[in-house]
Amino acid sequence: ILNVEQSPQSLHVQEGDSTNFTCSFPSSNFYALHWYRWETAKSPEALFVMTLNGDEKKKGRISATLNTKEGYSYLYIKGSQPEDSATYLCASTTSGTYKYIFGTGTRLKVLA
């Protein structure tokens, strides 16, 4: 994998459903993996930064896992609420460059 890729591109779920999406990133020279939440007309806000293989982070109903050897991360949302509707971005940074390369995001819509 040469670029940061996210799937699915968009997702509609019912309120109360749990959901997850995937971020794939280059595993060579890995430095850190970032998840951001981006609401319409606002700027992206950081959710998690993960650096170690096997890392798991949690914030309320949202959690994330990291596999640096195979180059993927999952973001989970438990019991989705309408206010979770946003675009979820992941970004990878590689050692030596420290530049954040973003995926194109997963657009989540939670239906009430």
Place this chain on the structure above:
Amino acid sequence: DAGVIQSPRHEVTEMGQEVTLRCKPISGHDYLFWYRQTMMRGLELLIYFNNNVPIDDSGMPEDRFSAKMPNASFSTLKIQPSEPRDSAVYFCASSLSGKGTEAFFGQGTRLTVV
């Protein structure tokens, strides 16, 4: 800290005009990034600076684009001459070096070139 501050928030200009976007990073941050958001490509990294020095400008689309960081608290992205296809939202972000740190984004500048 007020966060990353960008100006203007909105800019409408005519094709061929020069456009300058401004960014004030968070005080103490040593990395600054300029991104362009488009429907097709999402967030594209245009250029980034470390300690005011441009490190990688490979994302700058053409010679019409230039960026400067004259000091630690100010950066500009200039487009001259502007074209309709430059219409997009331009974001500036800053971060502190070190593992486990995050980038903080400004509110963006929505540029429309007519």
